[in-house]
Amino acid sequence: MKTIVRMNKWANAHTSIGLDVLRIGLGIFLFWKGILFAGQTKELTHLIAPDNPDATTLILAHYIAMSHFAGGILVAAGLLTRLSLAFQYPILIGAVIINFTGAMDALALTQAIIALVVATFFLIIGSGKHSVDYTLKMNV
Template structure:
């Protein structure tokens, strides 16, 4: 817990508006991805085709879209950012692994790696000063 407090103090002291915009863009991207997975569930099933025989494969399919949808909203507003990113990490790692298990799509692989790196940064950095987390903390 002390580590998180130290990271929050450092992040709030070194907050920059472009980083907040990057966090909002990450949230919007994940939100749009969640909507696209909800709208085209067959595409999501095709992505998971190499892992269809695994135990819990259908649970994973039903986890991805809502996690992107809700997590994207939370990340964009800066509310429970670290928790929302922790929920995204298995999905992003799976997105990278799917390229090696199934058919390789270089664009999808690069996009998944970039989003994973940005998410890992915000997992450490937190939501920043221009977020609902910071606003609610200041209201106490």
């Protein structure tokens, strides 16, 4: 816990608009992917289980779409950033794995790797100084 508090203090002392733009960009990207996945549920279920899609696969596809949709909004606003990225993390790891084991799409693989790296960064340092989390913490 002391390590997280120390990283938060460092992040708040060294925050910049660039980090906030990066966080907001990640949130918008996740939100956009959530909208795309919601509109392409059949293709998403085929990616998850190409041989035998069942009810579990459909539930997982809906979880991915809604998690990206809601998580993207929360990350962009800087509200519950670490929690929402913790829900995104298994999805992003799965996206990287699917692109390596299945038919490799270079653009999708690049997007997944970049999103995973940026999500890991914000999972560690938090939402930063210009966020709803920081504003709520300072006003309580």
